[in-house]
Amino acid sequence: MQVKPPRPYYVPVANEEQVFKAAYKQGLSIALKGPTGCGKTRFVEAMAHDLDRPLVTVSCHDDLTTADLVGRFLLRGGDTEWVDGPLTRAVREGAICYLDEVVEARQDTTVVLHPLADHRRQLPIERLGVTLDAAPGFCLVVSYNPGYQSVLKDLKDSTRQRMVAIEFGFPTPDVEEKIVANEAAIDHDRAADLVRLGQAIRRLETGGLREVASTRVLIAAGRLIAEGLIPREAARAAIAGPLTDDSTVTRGLLEMIDVYLHDGSPDD
Template structure:
């Protein structure tokens, strides 16, 4: 694929040194380029750009709470650079062979079909391993050599050797930083192998700043009044504070209002604006119906304090 230089400030809409550029691809039609969505680039962009320019034998791990925008950050960077992505969601039963490839039966005969790792390595795509801390660490250790730039050897396919394309990069996301889940909130998270983790640069991704998140709400739900959006965000940030254990008593909530849940709440509030209590009804459907009764009541008290008359029956529009 033909490469192309992109001006960082223009491509990402951020302040950057004049003339700072990064190499991406010229083809805008590749089916594995993530679709564009409105996005405000923030923390960590500089680190990701530096990694894309020269990984130096590293992979890149984005870690943080659920719904903080880890995957979307990678995908929207890739979109602006027309960089194809092989995206995989990991799980406890996934094996290294699922990433490399395997023989499949096709029209009466078997043939080897390359997996996302092999394709990304050969074609110079980004390999994005979502929820990497759900995968067996013994299987992930098989990625050590390719991360460092060594060829991938596939014994099952007659000893095929795939040498890494210069543009091949490995990204991963996880709710933990590989040390396991100490909160009990993320079921299935496994402690990862230290030698594997030693090959990663790590970026902690938090929730959006209020003014940035308000912009996200305005683009996603343009008919929502700004004053209402500000109150929804205030509720979300107080819930997140309790979820993250920033209260004096430590973690008090096991559910949280991620940005995607916040957008869902706003949309449902407008959908149900004819109901007696649209804000409350929408919050229940968006989040609190899956919380235990005590936590549901605690979140509703926070919302009632912040929303005022809107909570007790006012209309959001």
């Protein structure tokens, strides 16, 4: 008998779990909106676990084609055979298909989602001349960061109006401390220091930052601390380094790290 793996660690911030499960039961598609590294992917993993559905994840990018999603003919052993793409596999299996950062894909690629995202729940496969009905349990979930992408990289109105939207932000400090402490396996005092640093960086008004300090980078810094790095070194490597290449902004971040983190025990 196969043992079900434990639930991915996710701490709800509002009513996002109830909204997701209600939409899933009604066969509605779902759009997750929020900044990079705020927990959208972990949330989908937790929902797939709760609903006991397989999860198919696709990281979208500029070169993603319709064939990459739906499938293509390949030559194998001298024969040409059709190979399903991840979206088609999910449709056939009744899985949750999660398209991460969907606006990074070309708009002519995402149009294939329309008949799946509305009441039809169908996937036309032109190369096979067939239209698949989504198996029971199938759910289409997409995510994107509306505060980061430009107007040229935005979700089409015709796509977004086919979906239920769930808005994400960074957790409240007490929740984020729990997440960082659990995910990085560090004590809560050290996690609290990292969260205070993250909040301070998020309050900055500067054009030199690629992104604000996400929960993800705070966890990465915590993991380095768990491996024995002193907190300031861990934060320089996991937070300041990934956030900017601007030397002036970097100096400012390093000064903030020195203010908010100390290299002794948390009680010092």
